[in-house]
Amino acid sequence: MGIEKLTDKQDKQDKIVGMFDDIASTYDLANRVLSFGIDIQWRKKGCDKAFEILGILGQKELAQVTDVATGTGDLLIYWKEQAQKNGVSIQKYVGVDPSVGMLEVAKKKVDLKKVLPKIGGFISKNYEAYQYLPESIEEFLTTEMLAQELEEAGFEMKYTKSFSMGISTLLVAQKK
Numbered sequence: 610m611g612i613e614k615l616t617d618k619q620d621k622q623d624k625i626v627g628m629f630d631d632i633a634s635t636y637d638l639a640n641r642v643l644s645f646g647i648d649i650q651w652r653k654k655g656c657d658k659a660f661e662i663l664g665i666l667g668q669k670e671l672a673q674v675t676d677v678a679t680g681t682g683d684l685l686i687y688w689k690e691q692a693q694k695n696g697v698s699i700q701k702y703v704g705v706d707p708s709v710g711m712l713e714v715a716k717k718k719v720d721l722k723k724v725l726p727k728i729g730g731f732i733s734k735n736y737e738a739y740q741y742l743p744e745s746i747e748e749f750l751t752t753e754m755l756a757q758e759l760e761e762a763g764f765e766m767k768y769t770k771s772f773s774m775g776i777s778t779l780l781v782a783q784k785k
Contacts, residue, residue: 633710651772655779679704682715
């Protein structure tokens, strides 16, 4: 059971999404352990920076927050906490992710307000997913490419910041 070489972009995308579906229930703790917990700080800093850049703190109401590649929904949960803490009413929270498995975990976390953590390949028993992940990362869009696609889709880039030597990148964009 090795890593198969996929040439078609859709095949690669399907393989990656399938792997995230497979590890969804164990993703959170794996992420915490593999990032030494820094992923929590990335999300908090990202949300706080978006509040600052978009001037949300001066607003009483915001129509919608959308988290693209939401995974298990941690960032949306933090958005909700920060909005409540700062007296900002956000009408709608939207998490977008190609992995149905990740979205199911996110929905459970939001509905039940609990975290479902486990650890990477060891607990998920899907070593292939964690072996394939570094290779799949090479297929991701660069920050510049994603920013360009967002701008072409009618968004204005407000801010980008790389965390932990590029392991994670925050992009804040606002619909024009």
